[in-house]
Amino acid sequence: MVRLEEVSLQYGNARRAGPMVLHDLSFIVPEGGFRWLRGPSGAGKTSLLRLLHLAVRPSRGRLFVFGSDTGVARRAELPALRRRIGMVFQDFRLLTHLSAFDNVALPLRLAGRPEAKVAPDVAEMLRWVGLSARMAARPAALSGGEQQRVAIARAVVGRPSLLLADEPTGNLDDAQAERLMRLLKEMNRLGATVIVATHNAALVARHPGPALRLEQGRLIDDG
Amino acid sequence: MAEPPYRRPRRSDDLGLRHALGDRMLPLLVAAMAFLAALALAGSAGAAALVRHWQEGAAAALTVQVPTPAAPAAAPAEGERLAAVLAALQSAPGVAAARALTPAELAALLRPWLGTAGSDPALPLPAVIAVHLVPAAPDPDALQDQLGRIAPGTLVESHGVWVARLARLGRSVQGCAWLVLAVVAAVAVAVVTAATRAGLAARREAIELVHGLGATDGYIARRFARRATWLALLGGVIGTLAALPVLGLLAALAAPFTGPPDLAMLPADLLVGLPALPLAAAAIGFVTAQATVRRWLRRLP
Numbered sequence: 001m002v003r004l005e006e007v008s009l010q011y012g013n014a015r016r017a018g019p020m021v022l023h024d025l026s027f028i029v030p031e032g033g034f035r036w037l038r039g040p041s042g043a044g045k046t047s048l049l050r051l052l053h054l055a056v057r058p059s060r061g062r063l064f065v066f067g068s069d070t071g072v073a074r075r076a077e078l079p080a081l082r083r084r085i086g087m088v089f090q091d092f093r094l095l096t097h098l099s100a101f102d103n104v105a106l107p108l109r110l111a112g113r114p115e116a117k118v119a120p121d122v123a124e125m126l127r128w129v130g131l132s133a134r135m136a137a138r139p140a141a142l143s144g145g146e147q148q149r150v151a152i153a154r155a156v157v158g159r160p161s162l163l164l165a166d167e168p169t170g171n172l173d174d175a176q177a178e179r180l181m182r183l184l185k186e187m188n189r190l191g192a193t194v195i196v197a198t199h200n201a202a203l204v205a206r207h208p209g210p211a212l213r214l215e216q217g218r219l220i221d222d223g
Numbered sequence: 224m225a226e227p228p229y230r231r232p233r234r235s236d237d238l239g240l241r242h243a244l245g246d247r248m249l250p251l252l253v254a255a256m257a258f259l260a261a262l263a264l265a266g267s268a269g270a271a272a273l274v275r276h277w278q279e280g281a282a283a284a285l286t287v288q289v290p291t292p293a294a295p296a297a298a299p300a301e302g303e304r305l306a307a308v309l310a311a312l313q314s315a316p317g318v319a320a321a322r323a324l325t326p327a328e329l330a331a332l333l334r335p336w337l338g339t340a341g342s343d344p345a346l347p348l349p350a351v352i353a354v355h356l357v358p359a360a361p362d363p364d365a366l367q368d369q370l371g372r373i374a375p376g377t378l379v380e381s382h383g384v385w386v387a388r389l390a391r392l393g394r395s396v397q398g399c400a401w402l403v404l405a406v407v408a409a410v411a412v413a414v415v416t417a418a419t420r421a422g423l424a425a426r427r428e429a430i431e432l433v434h435g436l437g438a439t440d441g442y443i444a445r446r447f448a449r450r451a452t453w454l455a456l457l458g459g460v461i462g463t464l465a466a467l468p469v470l471g472l473l474a475a476l477a478a479p480f481t482g483p484p485d486l487a488m489l490p491a492d493l494l495v496g497l498p499a500l501p502l503a504a505a506a507i508g509f510v511t512a513q514a515t516v517r518r519w520l521r522r523l524p
């Protein structure tokens with residue numbers, strides 16, 4: 001499902017080299033697996049998730065997602081892979097000119113789902129995250145926690161095979177965090193591979209599971 | 224507190240291009256381009272029509288002037304000289320028809336230059352013979368020699384030389400018009416490119432997000448191209464319509480030479496070319512936006 005072989009990531013481009021933020025990572029997360037992703041701030045958790053989301057390419061090493069070697073895949077093959085990945089961004093990344101509903105509907109529309117089949121799933125997903133009453137609101141009119149829940153709904157609505165969540169409880173209270181964990185576990189039970197980056201030690205303690213542990217860009221525990 | 228009723232999403236604008244891709248500047252600039260293109264097109268069509276007109280009417284024609292002798296007594300009577308020249312012409316090789324102009328015809332020809340004085344019988348005018356040649360025309364110089372021996376002072380004037388010069392001028396005007404069209408098209412491409420780049424920069428975050436959610440390059444390029452096509456079409460229509468009164472004015476100015484202006488008399492290539500302008504603008508908008516967006520997207524993985 002997800003396999004890394006000696007993967008390194010250096011930011012920057014050919015003209016100006018940036019910092020090396022991930023060093024020789026090798027691990028496997030099997031299909032339907034669950035992993036916490038832990039490590040201090042700046043360890044490289046977001047960078048690793050960006051790699052898995054195919055938003056950056058490895059500087060070295062090989063990255064397999066859904067059995068496809070993303071290093072040699074043609075650029076035109078990547079969108080179809082991305083559509084099978086759900087991502088909750090640490091900074092939400094909602095489109096400010098769209099309503100909560102349209103933000104959540106975006107992945108379905110990009111996948112070419114007919115409009116008649118978009119609304120029921122989007123409405124259900126927004127109900128799940130407790131935002132039925134806020135469907136028409138723009139992100140600017142939502143609280144931080146509400147925005148995060150829209151971001152979660154958008155990541156999950158397309159029933160992705162790989163679900164990546166970057167600090168998804170950062171703006172949620174304990175009750176909402178528990179509700180989110182139930183959602184993620186349900187997705188996992190239905191077959192999705194789930195990777196959750198978090199600082200929230202209490203949450204991890206309540207939901208023990210295998211953890212990938214990063215420190216200064218190196219993997220010190222592969223679960 | 225009641226929530227506002229849910230409004231149907233504007234699906235076509237998920238990238239928020241409505242505000243990002245200059246909805247005033249782009250049509251305005253394209254309208255200016257279309258306006259210039261319409262004038263160039265009219266210039267080209269007008270020149271082409273004149274060249275055609277000259278070539279059809281005059282390429283195969285000569286005029287022969289038989290002067291009135293200064294001392295009539297010293298030479299055969301004028302009528303005899305004219306008849307002799309006419310006879311020689313009619314038996315000359317390559318001549319299809321030769322006919323002396325009547326004094327009335329001659330006066331009409333000269334009226335633009337001499338006014339009514341052209342019909343004053345006291346004015347000594349040469350007799351003029353209009354000659355039509357067969358397509359493989361003989362050498363006018365040989366004809367000049369032959370006729371000069373029959374009636375000294377006879378002038379053979381070949382229209383072909385003038386027509387060739389005028390036709391060359393006409394074709395040069397036409398070439399300039401095409402050059403203007405090419406430059407205008409190039410500027411239109413540059414304008415659409417700049418507008419698209421500005422739109423890409425303004426919507427960068429949205430594009431990167433949608434790209435991350437699995438949108439293909441084609442999907443994103445289509446969004447931009449659809450909007451650019453529409454705006455360019457709008458500009459093309461406005462510019463072409465704005466040019467119509469100017470073209471009408473030019474046609475009115477040309478009327479003394481071409482007869483009263485009317486639509487059916489407009490060159491056919493102009494009737495096709497003007498409606499094609501907005502379509503060409505739209506095509507430029509589509510192709511340019513597609514290419515610009517796809518090139519830009521290559522920076523994303």
Ligand SMILES: Nc1ncnc2c1ncn2[C@@H]1O[C@H](COP(=O)(O)OP(=O)(O)OP(=O)(O)O)[C@@H](O)[C@H]1O
Nearest residue numbers: 011012018019021040041042043044045046047048
């Ligand atoms: N686009 C970038 N260009 C250059 N350096 C970057 C870039 N993004 C992140 N970094 C650097 O890479 C390192 C890892 O960052 P990353 O965001 O992956 O950490 P993180 O583990 O997610 O931290 P946090 O827990 O605070 O979210 C940091 O030192 C950061 O400064």
Ligand SMILES: [Mg+2]
Nearest residue numbers: 045046090166
């Ligand atoms: Mg992070």
